[in-house]
Amino acid sequence: MLTVYGVPGWGSAISEVMLTLAEIPYQFENVDGFDVPGPQQETLLAMNPLCQVPTIKLDDGSIMTETAAVALIILDKRPDLAPAEGTAERQQFWRLLIWLVANVYPTFTYADYPERWVQEAPQQLRENCVAYRKFLYVWLDGQLQATPYAFGETLTLLDIYICIVRTWGPRHAWFAENTPRITAIADAVCALPSLQTVLRNNDII
Ligand SMILES: N[C@@H](CCC(=O)N[C@@H](CS)C(=O)NCC(=O)O)C(=O)O
Structure with missing residues (x-):
């Protein structure tokens, strides 16, 4: 299952709601506080040099960022959402x-x-x-x-x-x-x- 790293209400919400609409299961990892130095920031930085949410770990372990790219991946599976x-x-x-x-x-x-x-x-x-x-x-x-x-x-x-x-x-x-x-x-x-x-x-x- 893919993992969405995010903060409730932040940019990760865009991916979460899109995935939910598309009925694609995911788990959510809260990285609240990632924008100040600390363990959450280190977690995110290790995956995404821009240290932004959403950062998503896909099923194969690869990293996905950018809400528009996430939308395109979802559309591959659910073309009816465009x-x-x-x-x-x-x-x-x-x-x-x-x-x-x-x-x-x-x-x-x-x-x-x-x-x-x-x-x-x-x-x-x-x-x-x-x-x-x-x-x-x-x-x-x-x-x-x-x-x-x-x-x-x-x-x-x-x-x-x-x-x-x-x-x-x-x-x-x-x-x-x-x-x-x-x-x-x-x-x-x-x-x-x-x-x-x-x-x-x-x-x-
Ligand atoms: N282009 C990115 C932008 C993501 C983005 O800027 N997310 C904000 C939260 S809403 C963020 O992580 N800001 C922290 C920062 O830029 O340091 C996308 O579309 O996913």
Whole structure:
């Protein structure tokens, strides 16, 4: 069985919820505190030089990182969790999945630990990253025209991504006010009966 190393509610939640939706069994190893020196950090660093969650040990013992790569592996087993091949929706699915990890996720890398990157004005870096993230989310919201999910009736792994990031900064109230489509999709995912336990374990609901 594969092992997800993570912290409840953090980036590992994306992988956990995707795996749960895909009905792929996994075990969870809590590495809370990995971002300060200590045994949890050593555990993670030995597997992932970026020392990030999720870090996943696959069935064959090899290491997997990157939420988008995890999504692609899951889609190999569960192609129904993306829009159908040959559709325009599928192209946009790839685009938005990669767009999220390429553009939104780095804003956390810099804003969560700004003092790593600049000594003079870490607060300024944090504020600028958060402002940029808000701009990105407003753009994303404009792309999401379908209901109840990003691609209509078909629930895809992109919806899971949207549901988890909605709980992170700038937090629920900001999303509710500024990004109604992200909010509606996240709410729809939060209502899925099969995800209640994993969502609760990750403080998503
Ligand atoms: N590109 C990675 C980003 C993962 C990531 O940044 N995870 C955050 C937690 S939500 C983390 O581990 N941050 C600690 C750090 O960057 O030092 C992915 O998509 O999985």
